[in-house]
Amino acid sequence: MESTSGDALLALMDDLASRGSLDSRTEKFIDLMLMHRAQQKLLSGYVQAIERLCPLRPDGSRKINSEFTIDVTPTGRLASRALNMQNFPTRGVINMRQMIKAAPGHCFISSDFSQLELRLFAIRVGDEFYLKGFREGL
Secondary structure, eight states: OOOOOHHHHHHHHHHHHHTTOOOHHHHHHHHHHHHHHHHHHHIIIIIHHHHHHSOBOTTSOBOOOOEEESSSSTTOOOEEESSOGGGSOOSSSOOGGGGOOOOTTOOOOOOOOTTHHHHHHHHHHTOHHHHHHHHTTO
8 A cells, every 4th residue: 555545545445345354453443544644634734723823822722813804715705814714624523613612701603605695686686586585595
């Protein structure tokens, strides 16, 4: 095997299983390798980035200050940089977003701008067909 990429490990497991030579120890080892890869990605891509970009405060916490802008995408969609919190994983080994807490007296707001451009267009031109659909959740 030339690689320990996730795809290569899964292919190896499939190959061994198809030949009837995948024992429980080998399967557990490959599973542990896949878990290690996922945890290493979280560590290098998120945890270490937070440590680098967010200095430790006197109380031992870190304050994340992400930058949000709408002028860097061709569609005008909201983008995050200088710690892109939009890319924090929400599934898998660890939900990174659940590890981040709002300061006392503050809260996080999560919103979905689904079809925002179309909604604004419908409002601007007064298209009752689309406005009715949006009001009814269609």
